[in-house]
Amino acid sequence: MTTTSTPTEARGTEPAGTRRSDASVDLRIESLRKTYGEQTAVDGLDLLCEPGTVTGFLGPNGAGKSTTLRILTGLAEADSGTALVGGMSFRAIPQPGRVIGVMLDARTLHPGRTGLETLRLAARTCGMRTSRADEVLEMVGLSGAGRKRVRGYSYGMRQRLGIGVALIGDPAALILDEPANGLDPEGIRWMRRLLRSFADAGGTVLLSSHQLAEVQATVDRVAMIAHGRLVAEGSLEDVTAQGGTRVAALDPESLGRAVEASGVGATRGSDGSFTLALEPADVGRLALEHGLVLTELQRLSDGSLEDVFFSLTEDGQAPRPAPATAAAAAPTTSQEA
Ligand SMILES: Nc1ncnc2c1ncn2[C@@H]1O[C@H](COP(=O)(O)OP(=O)(O)OP(=O)(O)O)[C@@H](O)[C@H]1O
Known part of the structure:
Protein backbone atom coordinates (compact mmCIF):
# COMPACT_ATOMS: atom_id res chain seq x y z
CA MET A 1 0.00 0.00 0.00
CA THR A 2 2.93 2.30 0.52
CA THR A 3 5.63 3.45 -1.80
CA THR A 4 9.16 4.45 -1.01
CA SER A 5 10.64 7.42 -2.80
CA THR A 6 13.29 10.00 -2.03
CA PRO A 7 15.26 9.71 1.20
CA THR A 8 13.96 11.50 4.22
CA GLU A 9 15.60 14.83 4.79
CA ALA A 10 15.71 14.54 8.55
CA ARG A 11 17.50 17.42 10.21
CA GLY A 12 18.21 16.96 13.89
CA THR A 13 14.90 16.37 15.59
CA GLU A 14 12.91 18.19 12.92
CA PRO A 15 9.79 16.20 12.20
CA ALA A 16 9.78 17.12 8.49
CA GLY A 17 9.71 14.13 6.21
CA THR A 18 8.22 11.62 8.65
CA ARG A 19 5.94 10.49 5.81
CA ARG A 20 7.12 9.76 2.33
CA SER A 21 4.35 7.57 1.02
CA ASP A 22 1.27 9.14 -0.49
CA ALA A 23 -1.04 6.29 0.54
CA SER A 24 -4.03 7.24 2.65
CA VAL A 25 -5.73 5.03 5.15
CA ASP A 26 -8.73 5.70 7.35
CA LEU A 27 -9.59 4.04 10.65
CA ARG A 28 -13.22 3.06 10.83
CA ILE A 29 -14.92 1.62 13.90
CA GLU A 30 -18.57 0.64 13.70
CA SER A 31 -20.86 -0.70 16.42
CA LEU A 32 -17.85 -2.14 18.21
CA ARG A 33 -18.57 -4.19 21.29
CA LYS A 34 -16.32 -6.15 23.66
CA THR A 35 -17.08 -7.71 27.00
CA TYR A 36 -14.86 -9.44 29.54
CA GLY A 37 -17.21 -11.71 31.48
CA GLU A 38 -19.76 -9.39 33.08
CA GLN A 39 -17.65 -6.33 32.30
CA THR A 40 -18.55 -4.37 29.16
CA ALA A 41 -15.36 -2.69 27.97
CA VAL A 42 -16.61 -1.30 24.64
CA ASP A 43 -20.31 -0.77 24.13
CA GLY A 44 -21.38 -0.03 20.55
CA LEU A 45 -18.62 2.39 19.61
CA ASP A 46 -18.53 4.25 16.27
CA LEU A 47 -15.53 6.28 15.22
CA LEU A 48 -14.01 7.45 11.94
CA CYS A 49 -10.48 8.87 11.70
CA GLU A 50 -9.73 10.32 8.30
CA PRO A 51 -6.44 11.01 6.50
CA GLY A 52 -4.94 14.39 7.34
CA THR A 53 -6.28 14.44 10.89
CA VAL A 54 -4.95 13.86 14.40
CA THR A 55 -7.70 12.50 16.64
CA GLY A 56 -7.39 12.52 20.41
CA PHE A 57 -9.08 9.50 22.00
CA LEU A 58 -10.01 10.48 25.53
CA GLY A 59 -11.80 8.97 28.47
CA PRO A 60 -11.35 8.27 32.15
CA ASN A 61 -9.59 5.14 33.43
CA GLY A 62 -11.43 2.02 32.38
CA ALA A 63 -13.44 3.83 29.68
CA GLY A 64 -12.41 1.32 27.03
CA LYS A 65 -9.69 3.19 25.12
CA SER A 66 -6.98 0.52 25.31
CA THR A 67 -9.46 -2.23 24.48
CA THR A 68 -10.57 -0.31 21.40
CA LEU A 69 -6.97 0.27 20.29
CA ARG A 70 -6.11 -3.37 20.93
CA ILE A 71 -9.01 -4.52 18.75
CA LEU A 72 -8.07 -2.03 16.03
CA THR A 73 -4.50 -3.39 16.03
CA GLY A 74 -5.46 -7.06 16.06
CA LEU A 75 -4.40 -7.76 19.67
CA ALA A 76 -7.93 -8.44 20.90
CA GLU A 77 -11.05 -9.70 19.21
CA ALA A 78 -14.36 -7.87 19.27
CA ASP A 79 -17.56 -9.63 20.27
CA SER A 80 -19.32 -7.77 17.46
CA GLY A 81 -18.94 -4.77 15.20
CA THR A 82 -15.98 -3.85 13.03
CA ALA A 83 -12.67 -2.05 13.42
CA LEU A 84 -11.00 -1.52 10.06
CA VAL A 85 -7.71 -0.03 8.94
CA GLY A 86 -8.03 1.23 5.37
CA GLY A 87 -11.04 -1.03 4.93
CA MET A 88 -9.29 -4.18 6.21
CA SER A 89 -9.07 -5.83 9.58
CA PHE A 90 -5.54 -5.44 10.95
CA ARG A 91 -4.92 -9.18 10.94
CA ALA A 92 -5.76 -9.37 7.21
CA ILE A 93 -3.18 -6.75 6.19
CA PRO A 94 -0.19 -8.58 4.64
CA GLN A 95 2.46 -6.11 5.92
CA PRO A 96 0.68 -4.17 8.68
CA GLY A 97 3.79 -2.17 9.61
CA ARG A 98 3.80 -0.65 6.11
CA VAL A 99 0.24 0.54 6.55
CA ILE A 100 -0.17 1.41 10.20
CA GLY A 101 2.39 2.24 12.87
CA VAL A 102 1.47 1.22 16.40
CA MET A 103 2.84 2.16 19.80
CA LEU A 104 0.76 0.81 22.64
CA ASP A 105 3.39 0.49 25.38
CA ALA A 106 7.00 1.60 24.95
CA ARG A 107 7.91 -0.35 28.12
CA THR A 108 7.69 -3.57 26.12
CA LEU A 109 10.78 -2.68 24.04
CA HIS A 110 13.51 -5.27 24.59
CA PRO A 111 15.89 -3.80 27.21
CA GLY A 112 18.91 -5.76 25.97
CA ARG A 113 18.86 -4.38 22.40
CA THR A 114 20.29 -1.05 21.38
CA GLY A 115 18.02 1.57 19.85
CA LEU A 116 19.53 0.94 16.43
CA GLU A 117 19.12 -2.86 16.73
CA THR A 118 15.50 -2.34 17.76
CA LEU A 119 14.81 -0.24 14.70
CA ARG A 120 16.76 -2.54 12.35
CA LEU A 121 14.78 -5.53 13.54
CA ALA A 122 11.54 -3.58 13.13
CA ALA A 123 12.63 -2.54 9.62
CA ARG A 124 13.38 -6.16 8.64
CA THR A 125 10.09 -7.37 10.11
CA CYS A 126 8.11 -5.10 7.83
CA GLY A 127 10.27 -5.57 4.78
CA MET A 128 12.06 -2.21 4.83
CA ARG A 129 15.76 -1.83 4.08
CA THR A 130 17.77 -1.70 7.32
CA SER A 131 19.21 1.75 6.50
CA ARG A 132 15.70 3.03 7.25
CA ALA A 133 16.64 2.46 10.93
CA ASP A 134 19.32 5.18 10.79
CA GLU A 135 16.91 7.62 9.19
CA VAL A 136 14.25 6.96 11.78
CA LEU A 137 16.75 7.12 14.63
CA GLU A 138 17.56 10.65 13.52
CA MET A 139 13.91 11.47 12.96
CA VAL A 140 13.07 10.65 16.57
CA GLY A 141 16.08 12.52 17.94
CA LEU A 142 18.04 9.49 19.16
CA SER A 143 21.04 9.55 16.81
CA GLY A 144 23.42 10.02 19.71
CA ALA A 145 21.95 7.09 21.65
CA GLY A 146 21.52 4.52 18.87
CA ARG A 147 24.28 2.24 20.17
CA LYS A 148 23.12 2.41 23.76
CA ARG A 149 21.02 -0.43 25.17
CA VAL A 150 17.35 0.34 25.78
CA ARG A 151 17.73 -0.57 29.47
CA GLY A 152 19.84 2.59 29.77
CA TYR A 153 17.17 4.78 28.13
CA SER A 154 15.01 7.18 30.10
CA TYR A 155 11.23 6.73 29.83
CA GLY A 156 11.11 9.65 27.39
CA MET A 157 13.81 8.08 25.21
CA ARG A 158 11.86 4.82 25.15
CA GLN A 159 8.79 6.75 24.05
CA ARG A 160 10.81 8.27 21.20
CA LEU A 161 12.11 4.84 20.23
CA GLY A 162 8.58 3.41 20.40
CA ILE A 163 7.39 6.16 18.06
CA GLY A 164 10.36 5.31 15.83
CA VAL A 165 9.29 1.66 15.67
CA ALA A 166 5.81 2.84 14.72
CA LEU A 167 7.25 5.01 11.93
CA ILE A 168 9.73 2.49 10.58
CA GLY A 169 7.50 1.05 7.85
CA ASP A 170 6.61 4.51 6.51
CA PRO A 171 2.96 3.87 7.41
CA ALA A 172 -0.06 5.90 6.37
CA ALA A 173 -1.64 5.80 9.83
CA LEU A 174 -0.44 5.86 13.41
CA ILE A 175 -2.05 4.54 16.58
CA LEU A 176 -0.33 5.73 19.72
CA ASP A 177 -1.36 5.02 23.31
CA GLU A 178 -0.25 7.86 25.62
CA PRO A 179 2.63 9.00 23.35
CA ALA A 180 3.44 12.07 25.47
CA ASN A 181 4.08 10.01 28.62
CA GLY A 182 7.54 10.62 30.00
CA LEU A 183 8.43 13.29 27.47
CA ASP A 184 9.88 16.56 28.74
CA PRO A 185 8.45 19.86 27.43
CA GLU A 186 10.88 19.88 24.50
CA GLY A 187 9.96 16.27 23.76
CA ILE A 188 6.26 17.06 23.86
CA ARG A 189 6.77 19.97 21.48
CA TRP A 190 8.76 17.69 19.17
CA MET A 191 6.06 15.02 19.23
CA ARG A 192 3.33 17.58 18.54
CA ARG A 193 5.20 18.83 15.47
CA LEU A 194 5.97 15.29 14.34
CA LEU A 195 2.31 14.27 14.46
CA ARG A 196 1.19 17.50 12.81
CA SER A 197 3.68 17.03 10.00
CA PHE A 198 2.62 13.39 9.61
CA ALA A 199 -1.04 14.40 9.32
CA ASP A 200 -0.31 17.38 7.07
CA ALA A 201 1.35 14.94 4.68
CA GLY A 202 -1.95 13.01 4.53
CA GLY A 203 -1.35 10.62 7.44
CA THR A 204 -4.05 9.54 9.88
CA VAL A 205 -3.31 9.67 13.61
CA LEU A 206 -5.30 8.28 16.53
CA LEU A 207 -3.77 8.85 19.94
CA SER A 208 -5.05 8.27 23.42
CA SER A 209 -3.98 10.51 26.27
CA HIS A 210 -4.84 11.65 29.75
CA GLN A 211 -2.98 14.93 29.28
CA LEU A 212 -5.87 17.11 28.20
CA ALA A 213 -3.99 20.40 27.77
CA GLU A 214 -1.45 18.56 25.65
CA VAL A 215 -4.18 16.91 23.62
CA GLN A 216 -5.81 20.28 23.06
CA ALA A 217 -2.53 21.62 21.64
CA THR A 218 -1.94 18.60 19.40
CA VAL A 219 -5.16 17.25 17.92
CA ASP A 220 -7.69 18.61 15.49
CA ARG A 221 -10.40 16.11 16.32
CA VAL A 222 -11.59 14.63 19.58
CA ALA A 223 -13.41 11.42 20.44
CA MET A 224 -14.37 11.17 24.09
CA ILE A 225 -15.62 7.91 25.55
CA ALA A 226 -17.03 6.81 28.88
CA HIS A 227 -18.11 3.28 29.76
CA GLY A 228 -17.20 2.14 26.26
CA ARG A 229 -19.56 4.64 24.64
N1 LIG B 1 -8.03 -8.45 29.69
C1 LIG B 1 -9.03 -7.99 30.43
N2 LIG B 1 -9.72 -8.80 31.27
C2 LIG B 1 -10.75 -8.34 31.99
N3 LIG B 1 -11.20 -7.07 31.96
C3 LIG B 1 -10.55 -6.21 31.17
C4 LIG B 1 -9.44 -6.61 30.36
N4 LIG B 1 -9.01 -5.54 29.66
C5 LIG B 1 -9.81 -4.50 30.02
N5 LIG B 1 -10.73 -4.90 30.91
C6 LIG B 1 -11.77 -4.07 31.52
O1 LIG B 1 -12.42 -3.37 30.48
C7 LIG B 1 -12.68 -2.03 30.85
C8 LIG B 1 -12.01 -1.08 29.88
O2 LIG B 1 -10.60 -1.17 30.08
P1 LIG B 1 -9.56 -0.40 29.16
O3 LIG B 1 -8.21 -0.82 29.60
O4 LIG B 1 -9.91 -0.60 27.73
O5 LIG B 1 -9.84 1.12 29.56
P2 LIG B 1 -8.94 2.41 29.31
O6 LIG B 1 -9.89 3.48 28.87
O7 LIG B 1 -7.84 2.09 28.38
O8 LIG B 1 -8.39 2.72 30.76
P3 LIG B 1 -6.98 3.42 31.21
O9 LIG B 1 -7.12 4.86 30.87
O10 LIG B 1 -6.96 3.17 32.67
O11 LIG B 1 -5.89 2.71 30.46
C9 LIG B 1 -12.17 -1.88 32.28
O12 LIG B 1 -13.26 -2.05 33.15
C10 LIG B 1 -11.18 -3.01 32.43
O13 LIG B 1 -11.11 -3.46 33.75
Whole structure:
Protein backbone atom coordinates (compact mmCIF):
# COMPACT_ATOMS: atom_id res chain seq x y z
CA MET A 1 0.00 0.00 0.00
CA THR A 2 2.93 2.30 0.52
CA THR A 3 5.63 3.45 -1.80
CA THR A 4 9.16 4.45 -1.01
CA SER A 5 10.64 7.42 -2.80
CA THR A 6 13.29 10.00 -2.03
CA PRO A 7 15.26 9.71 1.20
CA THR A 8 13.96 11.50 4.22
CA GLU A 9 15.60 14.83 4.79
CA ALA A 10 15.71 14.54 8.55
CA ARG A 11 17.50 17.42 10.21
CA GLY A 12 18.21 16.96 13.89
CA THR A 13 14.90 16.37 15.59
CA GLU A 14 12.91 18.19 12.92
CA PRO A 15 9.79 16.20 12.20
CA ALA A 16 9.78 17.12 8.49
CA GLY A 17 9.71 14.13 6.21
CA THR A 18 8.22 11.62 8.65
CA ARG A 19 5.94 10.49 5.81
CA ARG A 20 7.12 9.76 2.33
CA SER A 21 4.35 7.57 1.02
CA ASP A 22 1.27 9.14 -0.49
CA ALA A 23 -1.04 6.29 0.54
CA SER A 24 -4.03 7.24 2.65
CA VAL A 25 -5.73 5.03 5.15
CA ASP A 26 -8.73 5.70 7.35
CA LEU A 27 -9.59 4.04 10.65
CA ARG A 28 -13.22 3.06 10.83
CA ILE A 29 -14.92 1.62 13.90
CA GLU A 30 -18.57 0.64 13.70
CA SER A 31 -20.86 -0.70 16.42
CA LEU A 32 -17.85 -2.14 18.21
CA ARG A 33 -18.57 -4.19 21.29
CA LYS A 34 -16.32 -6.15 23.66
CA THR A 35 -17.08 -7.71 27.00
CA TYR A 36 -14.86 -9.44 29.54
CA GLY A 37 -17.21 -11.71 31.48
CA GLU A 38 -19.76 -9.39 33.08
CA GLN A 39 -17.65 -6.33 32.30
CA THR A 40 -18.55 -4.37 29.16
CA ALA A 41 -15.36 -2.69 27.97
CA VAL A 42 -16.61 -1.30 24.64
CA ASP A 43 -20.31 -0.77 24.13
CA GLY A 44 -21.38 -0.03 20.55
CA LEU A 45 -18.62 2.39 19.61
CA ASP A 46 -18.53 4.25 16.27
CA LEU A 47 -15.53 6.28 15.22
CA LEU A 48 -14.01 7.45 11.94
CA CYS A 49 -10.48 8.87 11.70
CA GLU A 50 -9.73 10.32 8.30
CA PRO A 51 -6.44 11.01 6.50
CA GLY A 52 -4.94 14.39 7.34
CA THR A 53 -6.28 14.44 10.89
CA VAL A 54 -4.95 13.86 14.40
CA THR A 55 -7.70 12.50 16.64
CA GLY A 56 -7.39 12.52 20.41
CA PHE A 57 -9.08 9.50 22.00
CA LEU A 58 -10.01 10.48 25.53
CA GLY A 59 -11.80 8.97 28.47
CA PRO A 60 -11.35 8.27 32.15
CA ASN A 61 -9.59 5.14 33.43
CA GLY A 62 -11.43 2.02 32.38
CA ALA A 63 -13.44 3.83 29.68
CA GLY A 64 -12.41 1.32 27.03
CA LYS A 65 -9.69 3.19 25.12
CA SER A 66 -6.98 0.52 25.31
CA THR A 67 -9.46 -2.23 24.48
CA THR A 68 -10.57 -0.31 21.40
CA LEU A 69 -6.97 0.27 20.29
CA ARG A 70 -6.11 -3.37 20.93
CA ILE A 71 -9.01 -4.52 18.75
CA LEU A 72 -8.07 -2.03 16.03
CA THR A 73 -4.50 -3.39 16.03
CA GLY A 74 -5.46 -7.06 16.06
CA LEU A 75 -4.40 -7.76 19.67
CA ALA A 76 -7.93 -8.44 20.90
CA GLU A 77 -11.05 -9.70 19.21
CA ALA A 78 -14.36 -7.87 19.27
CA ASP A 79 -17.56 -9.63 20.27
CA SER A 80 -19.32 -7.77 17.46
CA GLY A 81 -18.94 -4.77 15.20
CA THR A 82 -15.98 -3.85 13.03
CA ALA A 83 -12.67 -2.05 13.42
CA LEU A 84 -11.00 -1.52 10.06
CA VAL A 85 -7.71 -0.03 8.94
CA GLY A 86 -8.03 1.23 5.37
CA GLY A 87 -11.04 -1.03 4.93
CA MET A 88 -9.29 -4.18 6.21
CA SER A 89 -9.07 -5.83 9.58
CA PHE A 90 -5.54 -5.44 10.95
CA ARG A 91 -4.92 -9.18 10.94
CA ALA A 92 -5.76 -9.37 7.21
CA ILE A 93 -3.18 -6.75 6.19
CA PRO A 94 -0.19 -8.58 4.64
CA GLN A 95 2.46 -6.11 5.92
CA PRO A 96 0.68 -4.17 8.68
CA GLY A 97 3.79 -2.17 9.61
CA ARG A 98 3.80 -0.65 6.11
CA VAL A 99 0.24 0.54 6.55
CA ILE A 100 -0.17 1.41 10.20
CA GLY A 101 2.39 2.24 12.87
CA VAL A 102 1.47 1.22 16.40
CA MET A 103 2.84 2.16 19.80
CA LEU A 104 0.76 0.81 22.64
CA ASP A 105 3.39 0.49 25.38
CA ALA A 106 7.00 1.60 24.95
CA ARG A 107 7.91 -0.35 28.12
CA THR A 108 7.69 -3.57 26.12
CA LEU A 109 10.78 -2.68 24.04
CA HIS A 110 13.51 -5.27 24.59
CA PRO A 111 15.89 -3.80 27.21
CA GLY A 112 18.91 -5.76 25.97
CA ARG A 113 18.86 -4.38 22.40
CA THR A 114 20.29 -1.05 21.38
CA GLY A 115 18.02 1.57 19.85
CA LEU A 116 19.53 0.94 16.43
CA GLU A 117 19.12 -2.86 16.73
CA THR A 118 15.50 -2.34 17.76
CA LEU A 119 14.81 -0.24 14.70
CA ARG A 120 16.76 -2.54 12.35
CA LEU A 121 14.78 -5.53 13.54
CA ALA A 122 11.54 -3.58 13.13
CA ALA A 123 12.63 -2.54 9.62
CA ARG A 124 13.38 -6.16 8.64
CA THR A 125 10.09 -7.37 10.11
CA CYS A 126 8.11 -5.10 7.83
CA GLY A 127 10.27 -5.57 4.78
CA MET A 128 12.06 -2.21 4.83
CA ARG A 129 15.76 -1.83 4.08
CA THR A 130 17.77 -1.70 7.32
CA SER A 131 19.21 1.75 6.50
CA ARG A 132 15.70 3.03 7.25
CA ALA A 133 16.64 2.46 10.93
CA ASP A 134 19.32 5.18 10.79
CA GLU A 135 16.91 7.62 9.19
CA VAL A 136 14.25 6.96 11.78
CA LEU A 137 16.75 7.12 14.63
CA GLU A 138 17.56 10.65 13.52
CA MET A 139 13.91 11.47 12.96
CA VAL A 140 13.07 10.65 16.57
CA GLY A 141 16.08 12.52 17.94
CA LEU A 142 18.04 9.49 19.16
CA SER A 143 21.04 9.55 16.81
CA GLY A 144 23.42 10.02 19.71
CA ALA A 145 21.95 7.09 21.65
CA GLY A 146 21.52 4.52 18.87
CA ARG A 147 24.28 2.24 20.17
CA LYS A 148 23.12 2.41 23.76
CA ARG A 149 21.02 -0.43 25.17
CA VAL A 150 17.35 0.34 25.78
CA ARG A 151 17.73 -0.57 29.47
CA GLY A 152 19.84 2.59 29.77
CA TYR A 153 17.17 4.78 28.13
CA SER A 154 15.01 7.18 30.10
CA TYR A 155 11.23 6.73 29.83
CA GLY A 156 11.11 9.65 27.39
CA MET A 157 13.81 8.08 25.21
CA ARG A 158 11.86 4.82 25.15
CA GLN A 159 8.79 6.75 24.05
CA ARG A 160 10.81 8.27 21.20
CA LEU A 161 12.11 4.84 20.23
CA GLY A 162 8.58 3.41 20.40
CA ILE A 163 7.39 6.16 18.06
CA GLY A 164 10.36 5.31 15.83
CA VAL A 165 9.29 1.66 15.67
CA ALA A 166 5.81 2.84 14.72
CA LEU A 167 7.25 5.01 11.93
CA ILE A 168 9.73 2.49 10.58
CA GLY A 169 7.50 1.05 7.85
CA ASP A 170 6.61 4.51 6.51
CA PRO A 171 2.96 3.87 7.41
CA ALA A 172 -0.06 5.90 6.37
CA ALA A 173 -1.64 5.80 9.83
CA LEU A 174 -0.44 5.86 13.41
CA ILE A 175 -2.05 4.54 16.58
CA LEU A 176 -0.33 5.73 19.72
CA ASP A 177 -1.36 5.02 23.31
CA GLU A 178 -0.25 7.86 25.62
CA PRO A 179 2.63 9.00 23.35
CA ALA A 180 3.44 12.07 25.47
CA ASN A 181 4.08 10.01 28.62
CA GLY A 182 7.54 10.62 30.00
CA LEU A 183 8.43 13.29 27.47
CA ASP A 184 9.88 16.56 28.74
CA PRO A 185 8.45 19.86 27.43
CA GLU A 186 10.88 19.88 24.50
CA GLY A 187 9.96 16.27 23.76
CA ILE A 188 6.26 17.06 23.86
CA ARG A 189 6.77 19.97 21.48
CA TRP A 190 8.76 17.69 19.17
CA MET A 191 6.06 15.02 19.23
CA ARG A 192 3.33 17.58 18.54
CA ARG A 193 5.20 18.83 15.47
CA LEU A 194 5.97 15.29 14.34
CA LEU A 195 2.31 14.27 14.46
CA ARG A 196 1.19 17.50 12.81
CA SER A 197 3.68 17.03 10.00
CA PHE A 198 2.62 13.39 9.61
CA ALA A 199 -1.04 14.40 9.32
CA ASP A 200 -0.31 17.38 7.07
CA ALA A 201 1.35 14.94 4.68
CA GLY A 202 -1.95 13.01 4.53
CA GLY A 203 -1.35 10.62 7.44
CA THR A 204 -4.05 9.54 9.88
CA VAL A 205 -3.31 9.67 13.61
CA LEU A 206 -5.30 8.28 16.53
CA LEU A 207 -3.77 8.85 19.94
CA SER A 208 -5.05 8.27 23.42
CA SER A 209 -3.98 10.51 26.27
CA HIS A 210 -4.84 11.65 29.75
CA GLN A 211 -2.98 14.93 29.28
CA LEU A 212 -5.87 17.11 28.20
CA ALA A 213 -3.99 20.40 27.77
CA GLU A 214 -1.45 18.56 25.65
CA VAL A 215 -4.18 16.91 23.62
CA GLN A 216 -5.81 20.28 23.06
CA ALA A 217 -2.53 21.62 21.64
CA THR A 218 -1.94 18.60 19.40
CA VAL A 219 -5.16 17.25 17.92
CA ASP A 220 -7.69 18.61 15.49
CA ARG A 221 -10.40 16.11 16.32
CA VAL A 222 -11.59 14.63 19.58
CA ALA A 223 -13.41 11.42 20.44
CA MET A 224 -14.37 11.17 24.09
CA ILE A 225 -15.62 7.91 25.55
CA ALA A 226 -17.03 6.81 28.88
CA HIS A 227 -18.11 3.28 29.76
CA GLY A 228 -17.20 2.14 26.26
CA ARG A 229 -19.56 4.64 24.64
CA LEU A 230 -18.92 7.78 22.67
CA VAL A 231 -19.90 10.86 24.68
CA ALA A 232 -18.50 13.54 22.38
CA GLU A 233 -16.93 13.50 18.95
CA GLY A 234 -16.01 16.20 16.48
CA SER A 235 -13.48 18.86 15.63
CA LEU A 236 -11.60 20.32 18.57
CA GLU A 237 -13.40 23.64 17.99
CA ASP A 238 -16.84 22.01 18.00
CA VAL A 239 -16.18 19.95 21.09
CA THR A 240 -14.63 22.77 23.12
CA ALA A 241 -17.26 25.26 21.90
CA GLN A 242 -19.66 23.07 23.80
CA GLY A 243 -18.49 24.95 26.84
CA GLY A 244 -22.04 26.45 26.90
CA THR A 245 -24.54 25.12 29.40
CA ARG A 246 -25.08 21.65 30.75
CA VAL A 247 -28.70 20.82 31.43
CA ALA A 248 -30.57 17.80 32.73
CA ALA A 249 -34.30 17.32 33.18
CA LEU A 250 -36.62 15.03 35.10
CA ASP A 251 -37.80 13.70 31.75
CA PRO A 252 -34.68 13.28 29.57
CA GLU A 253 -36.68 12.15 26.52
CA SER A 254 -38.72 15.38 26.50
CA LEU A 255 -35.54 17.36 27.00
CA GLY A 256 -34.04 15.60 23.98
CA ARG A 257 -37.08 16.50 21.86
CA ALA A 258 -36.95 20.13 23.03
CA VAL A 259 -33.25 20.37 22.22
CA GLU A 260 -33.80 18.79 18.83
CA ALA A 261 -36.65 21.19 18.03
CA SER A 262 -34.51 24.18 19.02
CA GLY A 263 -31.88 23.34 16.40
CA VAL A 264 -29.14 24.49 18.77
CA GLY A 265 -25.75 22.74 18.63
CA ALA A 266 -25.64 20.24 21.49
CA THR A 267 -23.87 17.20 22.86
CA ARG A 268 -25.82 14.50 24.60
CA GLY A 269 -24.21 12.97 27.66
CA SER A 270 -24.52 9.27 28.37
CA ASP A 271 -26.65 10.14 31.43
CA GLY A 272 -29.28 11.91 29.26
CA SER A 273 -28.02 15.41 30.01
CA PHE A 274 -27.16 17.87 27.24
CA THR A 275 -24.47 20.46 26.82
CA LEU A 276 -25.92 23.29 24.73
CA ALA A 277 -24.27 26.21 22.97
CA LEU A 278 -26.55 28.60 24.87
CA GLU A 279 -26.48 30.78 27.97
CA PRO A 280 -28.25 29.34 31.05
CA ALA A 281 -31.07 31.96 30.78
CA ASP A 282 -31.81 30.82 27.20
CA VAL A 283 -31.82 27.18 28.28
CA GLY A 284 -34.24 28.16 31.08
CA ARG A 285 -36.54 29.80 28.51
CA LEU A 286 -36.38 26.71 26.31
CA ALA A 287 -37.31 24.55 29.29
CA LEU A 288 -40.22 26.87 30.16
CA GLU A 289 -41.54 26.74 26.59
CA HIS A 290 -41.61 22.95 26.74
CA GLY A 291 -42.87 22.68 30.31
CA LEU A 292 -39.75 20.85 31.47
CA VAL A 293 -38.66 20.39 35.08
CA LEU A 294 -34.89 20.87 35.17
CA THR A 295 -32.72 18.93 37.60
CA GLU A 296 -29.46 20.61 36.56
CA LEU A 297 -28.43 23.87 34.89
CA GLN A 298 -24.71 24.59 34.87
CA ARG A 299 -22.68 27.15 32.93
CA LEU A 300 -19.43 25.63 31.63
CA SER A 301 -16.44 27.78 30.85
CA ASP A 302 -15.59 28.05 27.16
CA GLY A 303 -12.68 26.65 25.31
CA SER A 304 -11.23 24.10 27.71
CA LEU A 305 -11.15 20.46 26.74
CA GLU A 306 -10.70 19.72 30.41
CA ASP A 307 -14.05 21.37 31.26
CA VAL A 308 -15.81 19.41 28.54
CA PHE A 309 -14.13 16.20 29.68
CA PHE A 310 -15.18 16.65 33.29
CA SER A 311 -18.69 17.73 32.39
CA LEU A 312 -19.23 14.71 30.15
CA THR A 313 -17.52 12.17 32.35
CA GLU A 314 -18.54 13.52 35.77
CA ASP A 315 -15.20 14.50 37.25
CA GLY A 316 -13.47 11.72 35.44
CA GLN A 317 -15.87 9.10 36.78
CA ALA A 318 -18.05 8.61 33.77
CA PRO A 319 -21.79 8.47 34.42
CA ARG A 320 -23.47 5.12 33.93
CA PRO A 321 -26.13 5.46 31.25
CA ALA A 322 -29.63 5.21 32.68
CA PRO A 323 -31.40 2.21 31.13
CA ALA A 324 -34.16 4.29 29.55
CA THR A 325 -31.80 6.92 28.12
CA ALA A 326 -28.77 4.92 27.28
CA ALA A 327 -28.15 6.72 24.00
CA ALA A 328 -24.54 7.52 23.37
CA ALA A 329 -23.71 11.15 23.05
CA ALA A 330 -23.34 12.68 19.64
CA PRO A 331 -22.01 16.01 18.49
CA THR A 332 -25.42 16.96 17.18
CA THR A 333 -28.82 16.45 18.68
CA SER A 334 -30.08 14.26 15.90
CA GLN A 335 -27.63 11.39 16.31
CA GLU A 336 -28.15 8.74 18.87
CA ALA A 337 -26.57 5.34 19.10
N1 LIG B 1 -8.03 -8.45 29.69
C1 LIG B 1 -9.03 -7.99 30.43
N2 LIG B 1 -9.72 -8.80 31.27
C2 LIG B 1 -10.75 -8.34 31.99
N3 LIG B 1 -11.20 -7.07 31.96
C3 LIG B 1 -10.55 -6.21 31.17
C4 LIG B 1 -9.44 -6.61 30.36
N4 LIG B 1 -9.01 -5.54 29.66
C5 LIG B 1 -9.81 -4.50 30.02
N5 LIG B 1 -10.73 -4.90 30.91
C6 LIG B 1 -11.77 -4.07 31.52
O1 LIG B 1 -12.42 -3.37 30.48
C7 LIG B 1 -12.68 -2.03 30.85
C8 LIG B 1 -12.01 -1.08 29.88
O2 LIG B 1 -10.60 -1.17 30.08
P1 LIG B 1 -9.56 -0.40 29.16
O3 LIG B 1 -8.21 -0.82 29.60
O4 LIG B 1 -9.91 -0.60 27.73
O5 LIG B 1 -9.84 1.12 29.56
P2 LIG B 1 -8.94 2.41 29.31
O6 LIG B 1 -9.89 3.48 28.87
O7 LIG B 1 -7.84 2.09 28.38
O8 LIG B 1 -8.39 2.72 30.76
P3 LIG B 1 -6.98 3.42 31.21
O9 LIG B 1 -7.12 4.86 30.87
O10 LIG B 1 -6.96 3.17 32.67
O11 LIG B 1 -5.89 2.71 30.46
C9 LIG B 1 -12.17 -1.88 32.28
O12 LIG B 1 -13.26 -2.05 33.15
C10 LIG B 1 -11.18 -3.01 32.43
O13 LIG B 1 -11.11 -3.46 33.75
